[in-house]
Structures are given as C-alpha cells and as structure tokens.
Amino acid sequence: MTVTNSEEYKQFFNSYAEDMRKEAHQAVYTGIPHKIKHLRHLMEISPLINSAGISHVHRISPAKRTAGSERDPSSSKKRRIENEVKGMEEDTNESVKQLHFNLLYIDDGRTFAKLVHESIFKELTAAEDSALAIADSIHQYFSKRATLVTSCVQHKRVQDFQEAVKELDALEWLHIKSTFNDLSLTYVVLFTRITKAWTVLEPHRP
Template sequence: MTDVAKKCQYFQVQDYKDSLKQKAEHLIIKGFPEKIVKLNELLETPNFQNRAFADVHQDLNIPVPPPVGAAAEPNSKRARVDSDLSPVSVDGTKVYALPNGSVPCNKPLSDLIHLVKPHIRELVEDSNLLKMWISFMIPKIEDGNNFGVSIQEDTLAEIQSVESEAAAFFDQISRYFISRAKIVSKVAKYPHIDDYRRAVRELDEKEYLSLWLVMCEIRNRYCSLHDIVIKNLEKIKKPRSSNAESLY
C-alpha cells in the first residue's frame, strides 16, 4: 500500500470519528430530551394508560369438542380391558383438528409489540453511538491525572450496561411468543382443561405489563444516560487539564 493510500485511509477514519462525535454530542444535547418527552407522551396514551387486562384477552379459536362417549348410542356396551391386558380400541376426541382454522396471535399485544420494538432498537443504537463516542475520547495511558479518565470509564460502563439491557428486551419478546405457543398447543391437545386456557390469558396479561415496564425502562434509561453525561460532560470531553497535558 502506497503512502498516499495510507494517508487517504487515515483521513477517512478521522472523518468517521469526527462525524460520530458530532452525532453523539447532538444526540445528548438535543436528541435525548426530545426522546424523553416523546416517551412520556406515549406512556400517557390509551395503549399504556388506563387499559384493563381484559382489553388484551383474545379468543383462542379452539372450540371445546363434545366429551368422549357423549355421542355414543345409549344401549352400546362400554369397552373394557380384559384380564390379560389386551389392547382395546376406544373412539376418542380429535385434539389437533382445529375445525375453526389456525390460532391467531394476540392482536392487541402484537400491535403493542410493533409499537415498542422500534424504541428498543433506538436505545440499542443510541447506546452504541455513545459508547464509541466516549471510547474515542479516552486519552492514551499516562501516569497521573487520571480522575477524568475514571469518569469516562464509569460512564462507559453504565452505557454498556444500558445497551445490554436494551438488547435483552428483544429476547423477552421472543420468549413470550414461544411460551404462548407451547400453552396454546396444550389447549389444542387438552381442550377440555380450562386451566390451560386460563394460563394463556394470564401470560397475555403478564406480557402487557412487561411491555409497559419496558417502555418505562427505556424512558428511564434515556433519562439516566442524559443526566450522567450532562453532569460530567466537561470531564468526558477533556479528561485531563491543560496544565497537566503540558507536562508530558
């Protein structure tokens, strides 16, 4: 690689760093307050405020079939097991037939998840941007005058924690659908057992509460990140004083 190509790459990387720093500072000073206000307004909408648990209940579209033997002739003999335990053929209920078609996802919760997921993604992306911003401003390792550097490292650790927590919200949503599918399959297999049907309703209520909590946590994380960065902005941008820098 020629010297010209190396210099070109250096300037491209430097332009990327400068652009990232500008985006991060704009995000902290202007973007975060706007997001906090927007999330507060969203949490006051009917989607999250004053909504009863019954509003997120949905019929499973799995009818309760007639019990085994209900359609049998009155004078028909009951099947019994012989003393030698020979197999006996007994007509039973088809449990996976689903005569009314497929079992849909819970529409109120699906709509709510569709609303929440973009905010989770934004928090992950914004946290990643701040993480790189602070990483670029950490000075080279030197002896002494590292108080500002320790502030940078503590702030960076907090941002990384928020990023990991936000990414875990996606896993929480996917686990809800997996859990619901397992319980619905139990309803299809044992349609006469009301406890399985009740378990689906309880799971839906739990997910609704979890989605509300996720939105509150996203709002709270934006508030905490904005607070910690603004309070320490001077030390984050200039971790070492100019007097100390002149000594090296």
C-alpha cells in the same frame, strides 16, 4: 511520511473528531430527551402486546388468509417492540463510538477522564443488556403463549387455559413496562453524567 501528508492527516482527523463531537452533542441534548419522552409515551398507551386473552385467536381462518395479512395482532405488536429494542441497541453502540472522541481531551486529569468513561460505559452496557433482555423475554413469551393457545383450541371447555393466556399477557406487559421505565431512568442518568463531564473536559480540548 512527509510533513505535508502528516498535516493533512492531522487536519482530516481533527475534522472527523469535530464532526463526531457535534453528532454526540446532537445525540445527547436532542436524542436523549426524545428517547425519554418516547419511552414514557410507550408506557402510557395501551399494552403493545395482546391483552385481550384468547378472544381474537383464529379470527381469520387459514383458507381465507391472504398474502400479507396478519396472523395475530400480537405479531405486529411484537415487531413494534423488537424495532424499539433494535433502536436502543443502535443508540448505545453509537454513543460508545461518539464518547471516545469527546472524553479524552484533558492533559492533567486522566484519572478523572477514565472514571467518567467507566461510569458512562457502565450505564450504556446496562441499557444494552436491558434491551437484549426484553428481546429474549418476548421470544420466550410468544413461545409459551403459542403452547397455551394450542391447548385452548384443543380443550375449549377448559377455562383455565384461557385464563392462563390472559395472565401471561398481563405479566409480560408488566415486565416490558417496568423495563422501559428502567431504560428511561438510565437515559436520565446518562444525560446528567455526560453533560456534567463535558463541562469539565471540553474546556481542555486542544
């Protein structure tokens, strides 16, 4: 490798690292507050899952259902939650990549830098695990709900099945709301730790 090529590669890497640094700053100082606000908004609106129990089930008969029509309002709400979960996973993965370019620029404090990495990545992993847990919980919820709805249709006079659907809806929304609250708190911790780390690490950048 010639000296010229070596300098070109170094300049390319430094330019790429600087772009990642800017993206990380954007993600932290703008992205995290936006996520916290969005999660708080989701907890304040009416439940994303069905909370009306069995009342609207089979409102559209199979014969009258057209292509693209919703089988159940819960289906669209399920997709909305899944989109939120997917977004959280993408955020955590992107944050890990960006932090690798922003927390290792200190020559005389590697132990501190390592502790910063471990602390932040632990929070990121916890956030990702929470998002995955929501996705798994949603799939189990709809499977259980389908079984109960089938029982409601087959045994229309048995009120207990309908009450069970309402209870299942309420419990699932409570779980999702609680998890969203935990995620918003995780974002708060991440914001505090990352910005505090940058005040120490970035002055040592070459």
